[in-house]
Amino acid sequence: MHWAVGDGAQIRVWQDNWLLGGLQNTPTGPGRFVHPNLRVKDLFITGTSSWNLPLLQQLFQNEDVQRIMRLRPSVTGNQDLLYWKLSKTGSYTVKSGYHFTQNLVMGLARDTQSILALFLGWRIWKMRNRLLFENCRDHIVQVIKVAIMDMHLWREALLHNEPAMPSPSSPQPQLITDILPQETCFYCVADASWKSPTENAGIGWSLHSRQGTPIIQGSSAIAPTYSVLEAEAMATLLAVQQLHRLSYKNVMILGDNSQLFKSLEGYNQKNNRGMVCNEASMLVQDILKLSKLDNFTFKRVPRMFVQQVDQLAKRARLEDKQYVISWLNN
Known part of the structure; x- marks a missing residue:
């Protein structure tokens, strides 16, 4: 299950799944030990739903700060919302859980390796270009991590961009x-x-x-x-x-x-x-x-x-x- 950030009152910063766009759904950083009981609402500028950037930079690693800044909390004060990312409606059902586990077992064995190889090859090529032309050396672990993230984003894009088929019995309006x-x-x-x-x-x-x-x-x-x-x-x-x-x-x-x-x-x-x-x-x-x-x-x-x-x-x-x-x- 995953949290969509509303007023931030219910979400525990270090324990709950609330981040997007990475391999981990919870942030990491020195703040975990200094402020172990933080709620997401504590990361806002007081009296607003805007992120407190100086505070984020103190508590989290830079990569997680960027991920947090891309999240858009509710501007009208709606409560946080818990949803199931792996179903089309966002609601968990036994059926959706079963299909997820089946697809995970079958899909991993069938196509993950070849798809990941494509993204990894692309990232290694970019690493090589940065080394030659910019004299910047990327760590191979980071390259692998980003390639895996690319693969996940590609799969999510496929799910979100399935074209709707027009109904032949419904003529399109002209105006x-x-x-x-x-x-x-x-x-x-x-x-x-x-x-x-x-x-x-x-x-x-x-x-x-x-x-x-x-x-x-x-x-x-x-x-x-x-x-x-x-x-x-x-x-x-x-x-x-x-x-x-x-x-x-x-x-x-x-x-x-x-x-x-x-x-x-x-x-x-x-x-x-x-x-x-x-x-x-x-x-x-x-x-x-x-x-x-x-x-x-x-x-x-x-x-x-x-x-x-x-x-x-x-x-x-x-x-x-x-x-x-x-x-x-x-």
Whole structure:
């Protein structure tokens, strides 16, 4: 089981699984012996949900500091959430546990060795180039560790990026206005541009009137996220936060990430069938808590409807832009 960081009150820093992006789910460092009973909330700047970087640097190894800084605690104070990483819904079942153990036994024997060899060969080649051209020598143990991490990230990416098959019986709408409910006054399209867990991502969003007139848009480079799902959730959260500050009501939020919008649309329907627990769960809960205040709703749309904001997000990532908000219609 794994913890998604909300308010940090329940998670024990040294004992519980709460980190992502490495071989270990708990941090290491000198702080273990000085402060053995820390909770994650003790790592925040007092009165906020922001990480206390000087404190992190005192307590943890540098690699773990970077992993912690990539985590995004709840901005609305939601409680920490415990979930099972190895099921699609985030809930543990005997069936999911059985399949995991079976796949582990069979899969390790079948393909891990050959896949790991590919990533290890690539990392050794990079080690050789650093030695020749930069006069930097990497320790072989670290090279092996990073190769194993590459393999795990590759497998997670395959799970998170399975393409949704379109239904032949459901024709694609030609205009966004074709899918808007009568009570919707505005719509906002959000998207993210993501390359890897070690590179900055980009986000973009654009608000329109019900008739399609552009009103306001925002884009920014953001700190690295562990997955494209998390980047898409950040894009949606930043859009919702800005629209809430500007007091917009009855806005439908649109995006093309099936995993994210399955969770968000599930809450629209006032049931838990769409609820999925994963590394983006805290962002989803923050989105929903703010959205309830202004009657925002959510809908997944085909990729063609997000191309404009996708370009906004991509430019922001490539140019490492600060958060910029522009009014488009005076």
